[in-house]
Each structure stands twice: as C-alpha cells, then as structure tokens.
Amino acid sequence: AVSTPDKWPSREHFRETVTFIVGTNKKTYVVHKDLLCFYSDHFRAAFQGSFKEATERKIELPKVSEDDFEHFQVWLYTRRLDFASTNFYTIARLWIFGDQYQIPLLQNWAADSLIAKRKKENAFPSAVVPLIYDRTVPGSALRRVAIEVA
Numbered sequence: 001a002v003s004t005p006d007k008w009p010s011r012e013h014f015r016e017t018v019t020f021i022v023g024t025n026k027k028t029y030v031v032h033k034d035l036l037c038f039y040s041d042h043f044r045a046a047f048q049g050s051f052k053e054a055t056e057r058k059i060e061l062p063k064v065s066e067d068d069f070e071h072f073q074v075w076l077y078t079r080r081l082d083f084a085s086t087n088f089y090t091i092a093r094l095w096i097f098g099d100q101y102q103i104p105l106l107q108n109w110a111a112d113s114l115i116a117k118r119k120k121e122n123a124f125p126s127a128v129v130p131l132i133y134d135r136t137v138p139g140s141a142l143r144r145v146a147i148e149v150a
Contacts, residue, residue: 005079005105009038018047021060022069029073033057039076041102068093075106081113088117088128095142096135111145118149126150 013034020029037044046053053059061069071094075081091113098106118124124146132146 005108009035013038016057018053019058020069021058021062022064023066024062025066026060026062027066027069029069031073031076035076039103039105043101064097065093068097072097072106075109079105079109083113083117086113086117088114088125089131091117092128092132092142092146096131099136099140099142107141111141114145115149124149 014032016033017030018033018036020031021027022029033047037047043059045051046059047057048054067090071081071086071090075094091110095107095110095114098104098110114124129146129150132142136142
C-alpha cells in the first residue's frame with residue numbers, strides 16, 4: 001500500500017468498481033476497486049485474492065459507521081477532508097479505520113491532522129483519549145500522537 005504522499009494513482013485505477021455494505025443499516029457504497037487497492041493492503045488481498053469478495057466484488061463492514069466510511073470515501077478520492085469541519089473524534093476514528101484496513105497513508109494523514117488541528121485550535125478534547133486507548137494497541141502511533149497533543 002502507498003504510504004508516501006508523492007505517489008498518486010493513475011487512470012488505470014478508475015476502471016472497475018466494488019460494492020461496500022456498511023454499518024447496521026447496510027448502506028451501499030460503490031468505489032473504484034484498484035484505487036482502493038492502491039492504498040490498502042487489506043482490500044487488495046480481499047479483492048485481488050482468492051477470497052469470495054474478489055468474485056462477488058462486494059464486502060460487508062457491519063461494524064463501520066456510515067459516517068466513518070463516508071469520510072474515508074472522500075479521503076480516498078481526494079486525500080484530504082475539510083479540516084475545519086472534521087472534528088478530533090472523527091480524525092481519530094479514521095486513523096483507527098486505516099489501522100484496521102491497512103491504509104498507512106490515511107493513518108499518516110490522520111496523525112498529521114490531529115497535530116495540526118491541536119496547534120490551530122490550541123485544544124484537544126479529553127473525550128477522544130478513551131477512544132484512542134480502547135481501539136489501539138500499546139505503543140501505537142495514535143497513542144503517541146495523543147500523548148504529544150493532549
């Protein structure tokens with residue numbers, strides 16, 4: 001997966017699509033398969049391997065919120081989110097999503113965004129810390145960022 005910001009997808013990454021069924025409401029999202037695989041080793045294995053997701057071109061993410069997936073989808077196509085309207089909690093959840101689905105560039109973006117947002121707003125909500133510690137392993141980069149900015 002791409003982890004450095006100087007590598008960009010080419011037009012070949014925008015051909016085939018795959019379907020995501022997300023959350024408890026099973027909302028459907030369609031994204032470009034090769035773009036997804038460009039950024040994520042997890043989804044590359046699922047959609048280009050011998051798993052059922054590759055033949056069905058569909059994957060279910062029942063534990064992912066629609067809000068988180070929609071933020072990820074915007075990031076996937078633009079590699080950015082509206083910084084002013086994206087809160088600390090959402091950014092932390094996107095780092096966790098990136099960790100779970102092996103999307104290092106998303107994790108890098110989220111870590112950098114948490115630091116920049118903390119500097120800009122001169123605050124870091126303490127309510128985000130339990131989320132970070134509940135959903136990450138000891139020594140994770142997100143925990144180190146939380147310690148740095150809290």
